[in-house]
Amino acid sequence: xxxxxxxxxxxxxxxxxxxxxxxxxxxxxxxxxxxxxxxxxxxxxxxxxxxxxxxxxxxxxxxxxxxxxxxxxxxxxxxxxxxxxxxxxxxxxxxxxxxxxxxxxxxxxxxxxxxxxxxxxxxxxxxxxxxxxxxxxxxxxxxxxxxxxxxxxxxxxxxxxxxxxxxxxxxxxxxxxxxxxxxxxxxxxxxxxxxxxxxxxxxxxxxxxxxx
Amino acid sequence: xxxxxxxxxxxxxxxxxxxxxxxxxxxxxxxxxxxxxxxxxxxxxxxxxxxxxxxxxxxxxxxxxxxxxxxxxxxxxxxxxxxxxxxxxxxxxxxxxxxxxxxxxxxxxxxxxxxxxxxxxxxxxxxxxxxxxxxxxxxxxxxxxxxxxxxxxxxxxxxxxxxxxxxxxxxxxxxxxxxxxxxxxxxxxxxxxxxxxxxxxxxxxxxxxxxxxxxxxxxxxxxxxxxxxxxxxxxxxxxxxxxxxxxxxxxxxxxxxxxxxxxxxxxxxxxxxxxxxxxxxxxxxxxxxxxxxxxxxxxxxxxxxxxxxxxxxxxxxxxxxxxxxxxxxxxxxxxxxxxxxxxxxxxxxxxxxxxxxxxxxxxxxxxxxxxxxxxxxxxxxxxxxxxxxxxxxxxxxxxxxxxxxxxxxxxxxxxxxxxxxxxxxxxxxxxxxxxxxxxxxxxxxxxxxxxxxxxxxxxxxxxxxxxxxxxxxxxxxx
Numbered sequence: 029x030x031x032x033x034x035x036x037x038x039x040x041x042x043x044x045x046x047x048x049x050x051x052x053x054x055x056x057x058x059x060x061x062x063x064x065x066x067x068x069x070x071x072x073x074x075x076x077x078x079x080x081x082x083x084x085x086x087x088x089x090x091x092x093x094x095x096x097x098x099x100x101x102x103x104x105x106x107x108x109x110x111x112x113x114x115x116x117x118x119x120x121x122x123x124x125x126x127x128x129x130x131x132x133x134x135x136x137x138x139x140x141x142x143x144x145x146x147x148x149x150x151x152x153x154x155x156x157x158x159x160x161x162x163x164x165x166x167x168x169x170x171x172x173x174x175x176x177x178x179x180x181x182x183x184x185x186x187x188x189x190x191x192x193x194x195x196x197x198x199x200x201x202x203x204x205x206x207x208x209x210x211x212x213x214x215x216x217x218x219x220x221x222x223x224x225x226x227x228x229x230x231x232x233x234x235x236x237x238x239x240x
Numbered sequence: 241x242x243x244x245x246x247x248x249x250x251x252x253x254x255x256x257x258x259x260x261x262x263x264x265x266x267x268x269x270x271x272x273x274x275x276x277x278x279x280x281x282x283x284x285x286x287x288x289x290x291x292x293x294x295x296x297x298x299x300x301x302x303x304x305x306x307x308x309x310x311x312x313x314x315x316x317x318x319x320x321x322x323x324x325x326x327x328x329x330x331x332x333x334x335x336x337x338x339x340x341x342x343x344x345x346x347x348x349x350x351x352x353x354x355x356x357x358x359x360x361x362x363x364x365x366x367x368x369x370x371x372x373x374x375x376x377x378x379x380x381x382x383x384x385x386x387x388x389x390x391x392x393x394x395x396x397x398x399x400x401x402x403x404x405x406x407x408x409x410x411x412x413x414x415x416x417x418x419x420x421x422x423x424x425x426x427x428x429x430x431x432x433x434x435x436x437x438x439x440x441x442x443x444x445x446x447x448x449x450x451x452x453x454x455x456x457x458x459x460x461x462x463x464x465x466x467x468x469x470x471x472x473x474x475x476x477x478x479x480x481x482x483x484x485x486x487x488x489x490x491x492x493x494x495x496x497x498x499x500x501x502x503x504x505x506x507x508x509x510x511x512x513x514x515x516x517x518x519x520x521x522x523x524x525x526x527x528x529x530x531x532x533x534x535x536x537x538x539x540x541x542x543x544x545x546x547x548x549x550x551x552x553x554x555x556x557x558x559x560x561x562x563x564x565x566x567x568x569x570x571x572x573x574x575x576x577x578x579x580x581x582x583x584x585x586x587x588x589x590x591x592x593x594x595x596x597x598x599x600x601x602x603x604x605x606x607x608x609x610x611x612x613x614x615x616x617x618x619x620x621x622x623x624x625x626x627x628x629x630x631x632x633x634x635x636x637x638x639x640x641x642x643x644x645x646x647x648x649x650x651x652x653x654x655x656x657x658x659x660x661x662x663x664x665x666x667x668x669x670x671x672x673x674x675x676x677x678x679x680x681x682x683x684x685x686x687x688x689x690x691x692x693x694x695x696x697x698x699x700x701x702x703x704x705x706x707x708x709x710x711x712x713x714x715x716x717x718x
Binding site for chain 1: 296355357358360361364365367368371372375378379380381383384385386387388390391394395398401402405408409411412413416418419420433435436462463466467522
């Protein structure tokens with residue numbers, strides 16, 4: 029019973045490394061989409077099949093796997109972003125930091141006071157390493173769209189942790205959370221478009237006009 | 241039923257605004273929504289409806305206070321908007337008005353939410369619908385401010401979500417049930433797992449603290465308030481920060497019920513003092529009047545945090561200060577908006593002596609400055625005095641001394657900008673063609689200020705009772 033979820037966790041971690049090491053934007057967007065889509069499969073696998081988990085799962089799948097990547101790919105076409113990524117720190121350094129963060133997450137999760145069912149589960153260390161990777165992407169990437177990808181990876185980490193507590197979240201609230209996320213990406217897409225119009229690029233290093 | 245109406249009414253208003261084809265008629269929808277909203281809010285506060293939807297929404301004294309603040313600000317800004325939106329008729333106002341009404345809906349929802357997940361959804365929604373409002377001026381500067389606001393607040397709010405999940409996990413670990421409605425959490429918080437609860441509180445404080453603009457998480461604030469239109473700045477500084485403060489107070493309530501006040505008060509105290517310090521440093525020699533107001537907002541968030549951290553009469557003072565800060569700050573932003581538009585600049589050196597050109601706005605700006613810095617007989621004097629009494633009453637003499645010194649520094653810092661801007665020698669050859677003071681653009685800042693003056697002289701009993709009840713909720717321990 030634990031094999032499928034554990035395979036999913038390992039895939040999620042591998043995708044984290046792919047995103048942080050890849051220099052191609054399109055591939056990164058697809059990887060984030062894949063990560064969201066396979067995470068969406070988890071609620072029924074962990075909590076068993078019920079109306080609640082099926083609806084949550086399909087909603088998350090539609091949103092994280094299809095709608096949000098579609099919005100992002102559309103934005104890249106509109107803006108005609110140069111498809112290669114230039115990070116603030118090199119890819120090798122990013123990968124090493126990512127590896128350290130993932131290792132740290134596993135060691136840290138071992139020391140956390142968890143309830144007995146979760147003690148040997150991979151969910152919590154994977155969630156933590158995904159959170160750390162999301163943060164790393166947010167900090168080290170220069171272009172607005174890559175920062176959005178970092179935000180999405182971060183959200184995936186939270187989603188993973190939230191699955192453990194799915195029973196406390198009524199469906200209406202979960203729907204609200206997912207809807208907020210969709211709107212967030214939509215609004216960020218619009219603002220990116222305007223940044224591009226004003227500065228002819230979405231490099232956030234241009235955004236330094238306002239300061240003391 | 242009535243609680244649903246508080247959220248549904250502005251949503252309906254926004255749908256009508258989206259469908260209405262006329263740019264000329266659409267601004268009237270804002271007062272047509274916000275005035276009935278205010279009436280419903282007053283009625284709801286008077287009758288205190290029971291909780292509905294399985295404890296998901298309800299109205300306690302804390303929520304009522306924030307709801308009242310938000311609703312008053314919206315009435316004031318809706319009248320101002322009628323005058324403001326005629327200035328840029330060619331820009332179109334559909335997005336602006338739809339987002340404005342949704343902003344009201346989201347803030348009202350946050351005020352009545354009794355479920356942490358629902359509270360989160362509402363607060364995140366406020367970020368998303370206020371981003372287009374900040375971008376209204378469509379310049380390089382405003383796009384930068386919008387991007388910073390959107391990204392920082394979204395990430396901050398994501399951290400708050402993590403905090404909510406941690407609190408829920410604390411329940412799962414402590415007594416085997418994961419709960420997210422306030423009533424159930426407060427009833428069983430004593431059995432919660434402490435490490436998870438503490439971690440959850442810190443994440444909630446950082447997350448909603450970003451939204452509230454407590455230093456050192458305030459970096460988006462001067463940019464966003466500086467570039468947003470005056471009325472949006474007012475709604476953010478008065479309304480949205482109060483809503484974020486409410487979210488933090490919910491976390492404080494949980495920590496109190498779990499017997500963990502000490503950590504919670506220390507954390508709030510640290511952020512509060514940092515906020516006062518940062519505000520004092522940046523308000524001196526501030527060249528931009530709206531950025532100056534933003535740092536003043538950081539200062540007042542600090543005062544709120546310190547008030548709650550000290551406890552006792554200071555908590556009462558903080559509740560009172562929520563109302564005072566919201567009304568005064570919004571009045572200041574509205575009059576600063578008028579000055580900004582008349583001179584086409586918000587830089588100190590380009591708007592000398594505005595009193596001659598704009599008698600009403602400049603007077604309101606000057607009096608607003610006196611009110612917000614705590615001069616008697618305005619309301620903020622009383623609430624800041626209550627906080628100060630709490631500080632000295634609790635024996636924190638060093639803190640009290642630092643508090644007074646920083647407030648004086650901020651008074652001098654703001655004064656050195658506000659006095660030349662209003663009273664200085666008038667500039668010649670300023671002929672603003674597209675802005676004249678009209679009744680619609682000056683009545684709101686003046687009425688808000690009159691209210692602050694009124695509650696400074698005579699505080700009505702029901703309001704006083706509301707502050708006392710709200711403070712009791714924040715202070716409640718297991």
